[in-house]
Amino acid sequence: MTETAITTRGLSKHFGDLVAVDAVNLDIPRGQIYGFLGPNGSGKTTTIRMLCGLLTPTAGDVEVLGLEIPAAAEALRRRIGYMTQKFSLYDDLTVVENMQFMARIHGLPRQQANQRIAELLDRYTLQTMRGRRAAAMSGGQRQRLALAVATLHSPDLLFLDEPTSAVDPENRRDFWEKLFDLVDEGKTVLVSTHYMDEAERCHQLAVLETGSLRRQGPPAQLMAALDQRVIEIRGADLRRVKASALQLPEVQSAAQQGMQLRILLTADAANGAIERLRQQLHYPSLEFNVTRPSLEDVFVDCTQGDALR
Numbered sequence: 001m002t003e004t005a006i007t008t009r010g011l012s013k014h015f016g017d018l019v020a021v022d023a024v025n026l027d028i029p030r031g032q033i034y035g036f037l038g039p040n041g042s043g044k045t046t047t048i049r050m051l052c053g054l055l056t057p058t059a060g061d062v063e064v065l066g067l068e069i070p071a072a073a074e075a076l077r078r079r080i081g082y083m084t085q086k087f088s089l090y091d092d093l094t095v096v097e098n099m100q101f102m103a104r105i106h107g108l109p110r111q112q113a114n115q116r117i118a119e120l121l122d123r124y125t126l127q128t129m130r131g132r133r134a135a136a137m138s139g140g141q142r143q144r145l146a147l148a149v150a151t152l153h154s155p156d157l158l159f160l161d162e163p164t165s166a167v168d169p170e171n172r173r174d175f176w177e178k179l180f181d182l183v184d185e186g187k188t189v190l191v192s193t194h195y196m197d198e199a200e201r202c203h204q205l206a207v208l209e210t211g212s213l214r215r216q217g218p219p220a221q222l223m224a225a226l227d228q229r230v231i232e233i234r235g236a237d238l239r240r241v242k243a244s245a246l247q248l249p250e251v252q253s254a255a256q257q258g259m260q261l262r263i264l265l266t267a268d269a270a271n272g273a274i275e276r277l278r279q280q281l282h283y284p285s286l287e288f289n290v291t292r293p294s295l296e297d298v299f300v301d302c303t304q305g306d307a308l309r
């Protein structure tokens with residue numbers, strides 16, 4: 001059995017003149033959490049829908065769990081779960097009714113369905129609210145129910161499209177622990193997000209921008225590639241320092257974080273940058289330090305700083 005869950009070559013989708021996904025090559029390993037990180041409109045949902053077989057690519061090859069997609073989309077459907085961005089539950093149905101409904105869609109025999117529902121109520125701590133309507137649940141509870149429903153038929157591969165947008169940090173953390181449990185059981189999870197903290201939890205990431213794949217790799221590796229390019233400046237008058245810094249050709253972006261100004265240098269400016277910045281920024285008593293790159297720096301680097309400048 002192949003160790004790759006998803007492979008694409010030249011995957012593209014055009015909507016009229018708009019290139020939503022542009023010649024994307026992906027190699028997504030089995031048994032990992034793989035993240036799509038990108039701003040709004042970067043093509044995350046469109047890519048996921050093509051990988052699920054819900055949308056036909058304009059060009060390119062797709063293989064998912066050894067199946068050629070979209071040709072074998074029907075066979076794939078039984079082996080994947082998909083939690084969509086818009087909440088995929090019926091508000092007027094209770095927790096158990098939502099699960100029973102999905103069990104019927106997947107054609108699970110009644111006894112097997114009941115057993116699986118009991119297991120999932122337990123696993124996602126939904127026992128006490130089994131009779132509650134989905135509309136009357138909190139964001140975190142609804143999200144746990146959505147995950148239970150998406151995994152009801154025990155899929156090998158799970159697609160989650162921005163799953164934690166309506167969830168507080170504690171519930172988000174909890175939700176990710178559940179994802180790692182699934183991975184521990186051999187499942188593969190593909191998750192799209194624009195939250196840096198979520199992206200950092202993934203085993204591997206693809207950074208997308210305007211339909212193109214800008215970077216691919218483990219978060220730590222993507223951050224390490226920016227070594228020596230992130231400088232923190234402390235001192236007075238940081239708004240004016242920022243405006244001056246942005247005039248310098250070696251400064252790709254600048255953003256204030258509390259008492260510091262965080263500067264991302266262009267790739268060819270790293271060597272000796274602090275000395276040059278010190279000479280060029282004529283403000284008294286500024287303190288300069290090279291600092292550890294964050295995933296946000298990677299994101300800014302990929303999007304050329306335009307989004308956050």
Ligand SMILES: Nc1ncnc2c1ncn2[C@@H]1O[C@H](COP(=O)(O)OP(=O)(O)OP(=O)(O)O)[C@@H](O)[C@H]1O
Pocket residue numbers: 015018020038039040041042043044045046047085194
């Ligand atoms: N059915 C469609 N018809 C025309 N354009 C579309 C269609 N679906 C998506 N697009 C366009 O394709 C581009 C990529 O959209 P997509 O929804 O894949 O991005 P995304 O990264 O998932 O964004 P978001 O984070 O906002 O969900 C956008 O410019 C969007 O407007």
